[in-house]
Amino acid sequence: MSDTGPELNEPEALAAEHALGVLTAAERAAAERRMAADPAFAQQVDAWRVRLGPLGAEIPAVTPSAAVWPRIERALPVNDNAPAAAFGRRLAFWRSATVGAMGLAAASLALAIYFGARPPEVITQPAPAPAPLLNANLSTEAGQPLFVASYDPVRQALIVTSLVPPGTDPLHVHELWLIPEEDGVPRSLGTVEPGTVRTVALDRSLSQLAHEGAELAVSVEPPGGSTQQGPSGPVAAVGELGRI
Incomplete structure (x- = not known):
């Protein structure tokens, strides 16, 4: 039987780390804000506390040698391209979860149970209001x-509906401009077929320009679109x- 369990997904891993008490203060605050906003995530944290809680009463605390952690830190691979905070988080997790000497494992788990048993310090704050359409x-x-258009700043997408009947002018195209x-x-956003609805995803530079007061225009162009930087028709x- 393998002692390697299935890999946890991101919410489950974060819930386990929170229950173990190995998050930094900033990470813990972020996790508790997530608990307040996401009941399913809060249930995952509680489930990990319940799962780990009984183990704490069975394991006596043992103080590891002062030389243990420096040896583990030297043995862990360090990715120079990874952010220091991410490496520190992994190191904190493995300090609580790594099975080394039995005394070291007992001490780590006892510390995790102590932190995990504390009631959550839930930080509640109002969710930011979504940006208006x-x-x-x-x-x-x-x-x-x-034409009618609606821009969603969150999705950074422009939804354009053509009210022009299909087949009105088969010799030309309608090009949309911001x-x-x-x-x-004018910045070209491509063409819109008569009688259709088109969703236009804006890149970062265009989304910064698509704010209240900006204009949208449609020009009548030859097939393939405008032949110049702005409308040619x-x-x-x-x-x-x-x-x-």
């Missing part, structure tokens, strides 16, 4: 709406991103 109605100069307030330079519709 920004919307735009892209209309002609006469006020006829041709025109930020900062410089007024007439602008059919324009609208401004804003909150409803």
